[in-house]
Amino acid sequence: QKEVEQNSGPLSVPEGAIASLNCTYSDRGSQSFFWYRQYSGKSPELIMFIYSNGDKEDGRFTAQLNKASQYVSLLIRDSQPSDSATYLCAVSGNYGGSQGNLIFGKGTKLSVKP
């Protein structure tokens, strides 16, 4: 059973702080990793994806991937109240294999306090 694990939270950080969200996955053959943000009552929207070990930065967001340790994280710098949402980690199966769907974690709820 391929699994993606996230701490459900809530993770509470003060405005302006760095929020760190973590995710571990069980399938060592996983190739692609995604972070989605989901506001309450809304559908998930993509924040960023990462394929290679190391860091990938996009604005205030940095995704970090460590395939050896099978974890991926998302850092949000200068957190804003508008960042308050549930963050979903998603992992795709072996690239080129038959599995086409993403496996999602249950999400971490982030609350940024003014």
Next chain:
Amino acid sequence: GAGVSQSPSNKVTEKGKDVELRCDPISGHTALYWYRQSLGQGLEFLIYFQGNSAPDKSGLPSDRFSAERTGGSVSTLTIQRTQQEDSAVYLCASSSRLAGYRHQETQYFGPGTRLLVL
């Protein structure tokens, strides 16, 4: 361009009735996915269509659930003899998923259909 659209946005039905949920993917996207999200829960994969290949139905929870995709575009998810535990948000996503282009695995979600079975 237009994103993924789903209809209806909300559906209330009585236990035992059949329902049909529709998804219109982003134009040109070959892959289409259905997920279910119960209140406060994560996304549960239901079914995946890729081009003309046989769909991956491994996530369908029971034989009351079925889906089809006509002409490689619009998809319909059908739930027969609905039960109260079927109440959830049903999300559709699409991706272009062309071979050799990893970034095109990115899935774009529709707004969802909120299903309530009384």
